[in-house]
Amino acid sequence: MTSKKREKRPPRYGVLLTIAYDGTDFRGYQRQTPDLRTVQAVVEEALQDFDPTASALRAASRTDAGVHALAQKAAFTTERAIPPIAYLKELERRLPPDVAIREAESCVPNYAPRFDARYKIYHYRVRVGPTRDPLRDRYHYHLHGAHFRPGARSDECAIAAALNLEALEEAARLFVGRHDFRAFRDTGDRRENTIREMSRVAIQTDREYPDALRIIVEGDAFMKQMVRIMVGTLLEVAREKHPPSWISELLCADATRSDAGPTAPPEGLFLAHTELGRQAHEKAEKESRAEEEPVRAPEDGQQSEADA
Amino acid sequence: MTSKKREKRPPRYGVLLTIAYDGTDFRGYQRQTPDLRTVQAVVEEALQDFDPTASALRAASRTDAGVHALAQKAAFTTERAIPPIAYLKELERRLPPDVAIREAESCVPNYAPRFDARYKIYHYRVRVGPTRDPLRDRYHYHLHGAHFRPGARSDECAIAAALNLEALEEAARLFVGRHDFRAFRDTGDRRENTIREMSRVAIQTDREYPDALRIIVEGDAFMKQMVRIMVGTLLEVAREKHPPSWISELLCADATRSDAGPTAPPEGLFLAHTELGRQAHEKAEKESRAEEEPVRAPEDGQQSEADA
Known part of the structure; x- marks a missing residue:
């Protein structure tokens, strides 16, 4: 972030995905060596096929081999101003039957669900x-x-x-x-x-x-x-x-x-569920109509690290 | 059955299996060409490995590719006087995760669930x-x-x-x-x-x-x-x-x-369920203590043919 090229960077957008998977045939969520089939690798590959400017995924939980998810949360950053619904549809077409995107929504560019x-x-x-x-x-x-x-x-x-x-x-x-x-x-x-x-x-x-x-x-x-x-x-x-x-x-x-x-x-x-601070925030905001505050990662990453 | 060697045949025993399977990765129940993965072929292969005298399976239904079963019924004939529970346990060890024997019981040697x-x-x-x-x-x-x-x-x-x-x-x-x-x-x-x-x-x-x-x-x-x-x-x-x-x-x-x-x-x-005449018969028998009659195939095989 201290680079001289900072001013030249294109605008960046954040997208937050809710991912469901049958973990049976995956070696866990997190990307490992290239020959191991992981959820992160499969979703990132489908994402790159549609949007080569997309970053790596930042997920809320590192589920183990064989563990399933109804609602894993993972965010990425992109240089393209594509509506989230388009990511939902394009990834749906490209993903295998054992992984699916259940929701896609906008978020701040560097949003990290793991710390929220x-x-x-x-x-x-x-x-x-x-x-x-x-x-x-x-x-x-x-x-x-x-x-x-x-x-x-x-x-x-x-x-x-x-x-x-x-x-x-x-x-x-x-x-x-x-x-x-x-x-x-x-x-x-x-x-x-x-x-x-x-x-x-x-x-x-x-x-x-x-x-x-x-x-x-x-x-x-x-x-x-x-x-x-x-x-x-x-x-x-x-x-x-x-x-x-x-x-x-x-x-x-x-x-x-x-x-x-x-x-x-x-x-x-x-x-089964990951409750994010931004969701709690949005619920509160809907009720109070208060102004939105930026999402921030806590200082101590260890506190909310996710490895069940 | 008119062979001269009839008297020399060893005694034969019938075993009736209740089979459950996830049909997703099978090309249907019925055995086809050797390279197609079918439920019948997979169970018969496991059975032969344990009892080479076992006949082919005679099933109640020919479920299509991708169709599941909670309770397919299939009988076979064998020359070995092995208790049915041993077939249950030995097949359990030899079958892949997407097919399992839920029950094994004795039946008459040439019992054909399809016609019963x-x-x-x-x-x-x-x-x-x-x-x-x-x-x-x-x-x-x-x-x-x-x-x-x-x-x-x-x-x-x-x-x-x-x-x-x-x-x-x-x-x-x-x-x-x-x-x-x-x-x-x-x-x-x-x-x-x-x-x-x-x-x-x-x-x-x-x-x-x-x-x-x-x-x-x-x-x-x-x-x-x-x-x-x-x-x-x-x-x-x-x-x-x-x-x-x-x-x-x-x-x-x-x-x-x-x-x-x-x-x-x-x-x-x-x-989900196949109600066999022998089961209905056994229920009635338990209640009335009447004498058991042999199971017979009906004359018109078409009537009870099963191809859902």
């Missing part, structure tokens, strides 16, 4: 049953006999019989609030601030499918594999390997990754 | 919305602006606003009963008896997803692409191209395929 996320909602889906289900296993963690609580039949097809749902719900509630989540992150995660605030961790059963449930996790920010370790730990309580109070013991500065439960597999995890 | 189907239930899922949805489009027919009824907004996300559901329900009810379905079959289908009886054709909306619905079709037997042509025709009524009474006009011996609506695409179609 107020909170995120993840869903984790679990199914029980003695056999595989090819129509649901792309989107559910399949638990069978060996994963059930003691005394449950190994051919059980009702989640309330296979798992202790009362204990699971009690354990889930203990995550709510501001805690030290250092035991709930991948050992490769080295960031210093491990305090996070969860506003909701809840269990939802499904009326149509008595063999399935959904764990909803809503929080301000997440560390690497944090939701999957939370789920893997909760499921240890549901199969009565530990009491619900185990969660409280793990939410302290002395606990380490090896104290918590296993990392649940990626296929059950969905990034 | 009492009725079948198909589900067809439809979704509306302005953009693709990578997490649901494998299993839904996606309708967008051009498919909506006149006056509906092209960015509509509520199925009750995009389609005329009252007209759709009225039209669906007109299919119920015994009718001539000759207008509702692929032009390549040449069988003479085109009379079929539908016991239920109904519309179900989804509580969780207001942008989707499900058409349930339950009938005694189906012809090639029959359900998909029924759905394509119903959707013409839902978008107000024809009144519901159009269905009654099409259910007569003078109507032809070109009078009906388009063939809806395969991705929304699920073979």
